[in-house]
Amino acid sequence: MSCGGKKEDSTASDIDYSTAETSVETNEASTPATNNHIVLKAGDDMRYDKTQFTVKAGEEVTLILMNSGQMSKEAMGHNFILLKPGSDASSFANTAVSAKATDYIPTELKSEIIANTKLLGGGENEQIKFTLTEGSYDFLCSFPGHFATMNGKITAVK
Numbered sequence: 001m002s003c004g005g006k007k008e009d010s011t012a013s014d015i016d017y018s019t020a021e022t023s024v025e026t027n028e029a030s031t032p033a034t035n036n037h038i039v040l041k042a043g044d045d046m047r048y049d050k051t052q053f054t055v056k057a058g059e060e061v062t063l064i065l066m067n068s069g070q071m072s073k074e075a076m077g078h079n080f081i082l083l084k085p086g087s088d089a090s091s092f093a094n095t096a097v098s099a100k101a102t103d104y105i106p107t108e109l110k111s112e113i114i115a116n117t118k119l120l121g122g123g124e125n126e127q128i129k130f131t132l133t134e135g136s137y138d139f140l141c142s143f144p145g146h147f148a149t150m151n152g153k154i155t156a157v158k
């Protein structure tokens with residue numbers, strides 16, 4: 001019986017129990033990182049600073065849109081409009097062009113909107129909240145001419 005000549009005294013006392021409870025949800029290795037606190041900037045370059053987000057489904061999302069530009073709402077206004085799945089963002093934008101009276105949010109398409117900010121001029125910002133079920137959602141700025149460079153996607157995962 002000469003096996004295991006050395007016995008090390010480092011068993012149970014070395015386990016760090018403080019990390020044990022977080023290991024429950026690590027069994028799905030490919031789950032993308034989610035963040036339900038979104039800060040989105042839009043400037044005079046007619047772009048959002050980010051266009052892809054992954055959020056946790058079923059939990060409230062807080063989104064702040066900041067117009068970080070200098071120009072007025074009339075010249076370079078930006079908004080954030082989140083559409084229901086199945087809505088066509090491009091055709092929404094086309095219809096919005098003629099909705100100047102309602103800050104480019106067409107009344108007849110309101111049923112396609114999950115959440116939106118108002119139209120913001122340079123230096124303005126607005127926070128909105130919404131909760132999504134699992135799926136993929138398009139968003140856009142509906143100011144005339146902006147859709148081509150100002151659109152993106154939010155993916156909600158479990």
Ligand SMILES: [Cu+2]
Binds near residue numbers: 046079141142150
């Ligand atoms: Cu815009």
